Amino acid sequence: MAFNPTALNLPQYPFKITLKDNKHFIFDEVRKKHLVLTPEEWVRQHFIQYLILIKKFPKTLIQIEGGLSLNQLRKRSDIVIFNTSGERIMVIECKAPAIKITQAVFDQASRYNSVHKAKWLVVTNGLKHCYAMIDHLAERFQFIEELPEYPQL
Numbered sequence: 001m002a003f004n005p006t007a008l009n010l011p012q013y014p015f016k017i018t019l020k021d022n023k024h025f026i027f028d029e030v031r032k033k034h035l036v037l038t039p040e041e042w043v044r045q046h047f048i049q050y051l052i053l054i055k056k057f058p059k060t061l062i063q064i065e066g067g068l069s070l071n072q073l074r075k076r077s078d079i080v081i082f083n084t085s086g087e088r089i090m091v092i093e094c095k096a097p098a099i100k101i102t103q104a105v106f107d108q109a110s111r112y113n114s115v116h117k118a119k120w121l122v123v124t125n126g127l128k129h130c131y132a133m134i135d136h137l138a139e140r141f142q143f144i145e146e147l148p149e150y151p152q153l
Helices: 039-054 103-116
Strands: 015-021 021-028 033-036 062-070 072-080 089-095 120-124 129-135 140-144
Touching: 015 129, 021 039, 021 140, 039 072, 039 089, 072 103, 089 103, 103 120
Parallel strands: 089 120
Antiparallel strands: 015 021, 021 033, 062 072, 072 089, 120 129, 129 140
C-alpha cells in the first residue's frame, strides 16, 4: 500500500512513518505512540508540530483526542490546549483535507467548545484554517486572520 500524503498549507515536518501489516503509522510525539495514518491524523500531526515549533505552544499543555460529554453522548475533541493554570484556552477540530470547512463543521466544533468554554476555537483541514476568538458571556465570536503565538494568548 503506497503512502500518498496530501500537501498541506502547513510547514512540512520529518515525521517517523512506518509500514506494518500493510498499514502506515505515524509517530505522535505528544502521546509517544504510533497511530494509524489517516488523512485526519496527517492534518492533526502537522497542526500539532505547527503549534509547538512555530507558535511556541508547550507540548505538555496539549491534549489530543480528549473525551467530553455532550447531550449525554461521549464525544472527543481533536486537540485541547491548556494554560499553565490548567484552564482550557483553545479547542482545535481537525478534518481530513477532502472535508471542506463549512458552517456545519464550525458548528460541530462550537458544540464541543460549549462544553470546554475555551477562549479560542480553531477548525482546520490542513488546507484552510479558521481561527475564532470566543466571547462566551456575550455569546459571539470574532474570526482572526493569524493565530497568535502561545505567550500572546
